[in-house]
Amino acid sequence: MDLNADLGEGFGRWSLGDDRALLDIVTSANVACGFHAGDPETMRRTCGWAAARGVAVGAHVGYRDLNGFGRRFVDVEAGTLTAEVLYQLGGLDACARAAGTRVAYVKPHGALYNALVEHEAQADAVVDAVRAYDPALPVLGPPGAVWLKRAEVAGLPVRHEAFADRAYTSRGALVDRRRPGAVLHDPREVAARCVALAVDGQVRAVDGRLLRIRADSICVHGDTPGAVGLARAVREALTGVGVPLGPFAGGADRVSA
Numbered sequence: 669m670d671l672n673a674d675l676g677e678g679f680g681r682w683s684l685g686d687d688r689a690l691l692d693i694v695t696s697a698n699v700a701c702g703f704h705a706g707d708p709e710t711m712r713r714t715c716g717w718a719a720a721r722g723v724a725v726g727a728h729v730g731y732r733d734l735n736g737f738g739r740r741f742v743d744v745e746a747g748t749l750t751a752e753v754l755y756q757l758g759g760l761d762a763c764a765r766a767a768g769t770r771v772a773y774v775k776p777h778g779a780l781y782n783a784l785v786e787h788e789a790q791a792d793a794v795v796d797a798v799r800a801y802d803p804a805l806p807v808l809g810p811p812g813a814v815w816l817k818r819a820e821v822a823g824l825p826v827r828h829e830a831f832a833d834r835a836y837t838s839r840g841a842l843v844d845r846r847r848p849g850a851v852l853h854d855p856r857e858v859a860a861r862c863v864a865l866a867v868d869g870q871v872r873a874v875d876g877r878l879l880r881i882r883a884d885s886i887c888v889h890g891d892t893p894g895a896v897g898l899a900r901a902v903r904e905a906l907t908g909v910g911v912p913l914g915p916f917a918g919g920a921d922r923v924s925a
Contacts, residue, residue: 669866669906670885670916672696672808672829673899674728674777676714677705677737677891685890691717693899695915696724696885698775701756704730704738712763719769724915726808729756729794730777738778739845746793753797761801772918773827774798775808776815782842784815791815795822806917811882812840827916830865830883832858832902833892838873840881849874851892858898859905862886866911884916 675691676699677684684705691697697718700706706714718725730738732752744752753774761771776784776794784791791814798805799822806825809816820826833852835843843850852858864870865886870878888899906913 669911669913670695671913672698672885672887673890674698675890676700676710678710679705679707686896687714688717689896690890690899691721691723693903695913696726698726698728699760700728701760703732703756704777711760715764715767719767724772724918725764725769726773726775727757727760727771728775728777729753730780741779741783746789749790749793750797753794754801757801773806773808785813788814791818795819798824827884828882829885829887830881832862832886832888833898836871836873838875838877840879855898855901859901862902863905863909866906
C-alpha cells in the first residue's frame with residue numbers, strides 16, 4: 669500500500685505542516701505546484717527532501733487560487749486549464765529533476781479534485797495536459813471519478829485513492845469540509861480505518877454503512893492538525909498487520925539533472 673500526503677504547501681515566509689517529519693513516514697508526496705500553494709523555492713526544497721528519502725514526487729496540480737488555497741471551484745475554460753496544468757507539471761518536474769528524481773504521478777488538489785469527479789470538460793482538460801506532458805504518467809484520484817474514466821480511455825495509467833482522515837457520505841463522496849466531523853483527528857480511529865481499507869477494501873460512511881473502496885494509495889492531509897501523529901499511527905497500524913508499504917509509482921527512480 670502507498671501512503672501519501674499533501675506537502676510543500678507553504679508560500680514565501682509562510683509555512684504549513686511539518687514536511688520533513690511527514691517525509692520520514694509517507695511513501696509518496698503530493699507537492700504543491702505554485703497555484704494553490706507553494707513557490708519555486710518551496711517546490712525545489714520539498715523535492716530534495718523527498719528524493720533523499722526515496723519518496724515518490726507527485727504533482728499536486730490545482731486551480732490558480734492562492735487566496736482560497738485551491739478550495740474554491742473556478743469556472744476556467746478547458747484550454748486554459750490544460751495550459752495551467754501543463755505549466756504546473758513542468759515547473760515541479762524541473763525542481764524534481766534538479767534534485768535527482770522526477771515527477772512520478774499527478775494528483776489534482778482541493779476543489780479541482782472534487783470538480784473532476786463529475787465535471788466532464790475540466791476532466792478532459794486535465795487528461796489532455798497529462799497526455800501532452802507524458803502519456804506514461806500515472807494519475808491518482810477517487811474511484812468512479814469521471815476524469816479517471818476519461819484518463820483510462822486515453823491510455824493513462826490510473827490509480828485509486830482513499831482518505832485516512834476524511835469522512836465519507838453513503839454515496840462514497842467526501843463529506844464537505846464545512847460540515848462537522850468532515851475531518852477526523854483521532855489517531856486510533858484513523859489507523860483502524862486505514863487497516864480496514866488496506867485489508868478489506870472497506871470504509872464506514874457517516875450513516876454507518878460499509879462502503880467498498882478500491883485503493884492503491886491512502887492520503888493523510890499534511891495540513892490536518894496532528895498530521896505527523898496521524899500518519900505515524902497509520903503507518904504503524906498497517907505494518908503491524910503485515911501490509912507492505914511502498915510508492916505506487918517511481919519512488920526509487922533517479923535521473924540525471
